[in-house]
Amino acid sequence: MTMTEARSRDRAMLITNPAAGSRHAKPGDLEQCEDILENAGFVLDRVETGAESPTSADLAGRAIEEGYQACIVAGGDGTVALAAARLLDGPVVLGILPFGSVMNIAHGLGLPLGPVEAAQVIARRRVARADAAEVSGKVFFETAGIGLDAEMFGATRHAERGDWRRAMRRAWRWVTHGSVRIAIDVDGREYRHLALQVLVMNSPYYGWSLLLLPQVTMSDGLLDVVVFPRTGRWSLMRSFITVWRGGTLPTRPVVYRGSRIRITSDEPVAVHADGAFAGGLPAEFVCRKGALAVFA
Numbered sequence: 001m002t003m004t005e006a007r008s009r010d011r012a013m014l015i016t017n018p019a020a021g022s023r024h025a026k027p028g029d030l031e032q033c034e035d036i037l038e039n040a041g042f043v044l045d046r047v048e049t050g051a052e053s054p055t056s057a058d059l060a061g062r063a064i065e066e067g068y069q070a071c072i073v074a075g076g077d078g079t080v081a082l083a084a085a086r087l088l089d090g091p092v093v094l095g096i097l098p099f100g101s102v103m104n105i106a107h108g109l110g111l112p113l114g115p116v117e118a119a120q121v122i123a124r125r126r127v128a129r130a131d132a133a134e135v136s137g138k139v140f141f142e143t144a145g146i147g148l149d150a151e152m153f154g155a156t157r158h159a160e161r162g163d164w165r166r167a168m169r170r171a172w173r174w175v176t177h178g179s180v181r182i183a184i185d186v187d188g189r190e191y192r193h194l195a196l197q198v199l200v201m202n203s204p205y206y207g208w209s210l211l212l213l214p215q216v217t218m219s220d221g222l223l224d225v226v227v228f229p230r231t232g233r234w235s236l237m238r239s240f241i242t243v244w245r246g247g248t249l250p251t252r253p254v255v256y257r258g259s260r261i262r263i264t265s266d267e268p269v270a271v272h273a274d275g276a277f278a279g280g281l282p283a284e285f286v287c288r289k290g291a292l293a294v295f296a
Helices: 003-008 029-039 056-065 077-087 104-108 115-123 148-160 164-176 233-244
Strands: 011-016 043-048 070-075 093-098 127-135 138-140 143-147 180-186 189-201 223-229 254-258 260-265 270-273 276-280 283-295
Touching: 011 029, 011 056, 029 043, 029 070, 029 115, 056 070, 056 077, 070 077, 070 115, 077 093, 077 104, 077 138, 077 283, 093 104, 093 115, 127 270, 138 270, 138 276, 143 148, 148 189, 180 223, 180 254, 189 254, 189 260, 223 260, 254 260, 276 283
Parallel strands: 011 043, 011 070, 070 093, 093 283
Antiparallel strands: 127 138, 127 283, 143 189, 143 270, 180 189, 180 260, 189 223, 223 254, 260 283, 270 276
16 A cells, blocks of 8 residues: 555544434435545544433544544534534544534534535545634634523523423523623723623624624634624514524624633623533633634
8 A cells, every 4th residue: 555545544433413403414415425435535433422421522532542533523513513622732633514403613614514515525635724712611613692692592401401490590581681881801902882792703603503794704813702782682683583584684783803802791691602601701712723623
């Protein structure tokens, strides 16, 4: 075997999540993806996540320890994000096969949302460096939210777990949440606002695949801080519904860009990172430029 042939036979761990949604997939897509990747020279070891364990992070860690060249994840954003966070600043390249319902990470990286087309991207072996972000020890790839949406995501998570008491408590906080005075330090420059909602975005896609700011990229080493000053709850919700229906934000928010963001407030305010609770303010948001190697 020549050196060129040896390089082309990359070992790849293929992580699948049997519980993932399949809005972008058709029956037989996974098998077709495997054929494409194997014909491209990948030696695949297929493993599955479990209901409790192993998680995709556990399996990605194993890929690092066992010397795989690639870790290919067939699943949704949650499965992809856990594996990606484990692969940061490491030698293993991430591949994404979109088998979830939303796929904001793949969408934000400009990947096709059809699994077969995404497998063809991986087969070409073009590696890009994507940014990650971090707040309070939690890595996120899409968006961190401060204020109103943190309460909404919290209520949804509790409801999914069947904890209706906490879900109702968070839903009540969403209903009664008011605007607060917030100080935003962007790379050493401070700005002050009275706002109900602030977003710190690493990807242009937010929530249920809402394209809020097309200019946001996952490869510029910067985070975009999006502030909706003096915007009421229902006006904010109507704005997001407009975007969800394919329109643009009716009122342009205030946007700042920087690599290190510190946000404080004069009242307790909840924070989420990609929908997971990440404590409250004060909080510091840091961009980890080019920390993720990904086939794109």
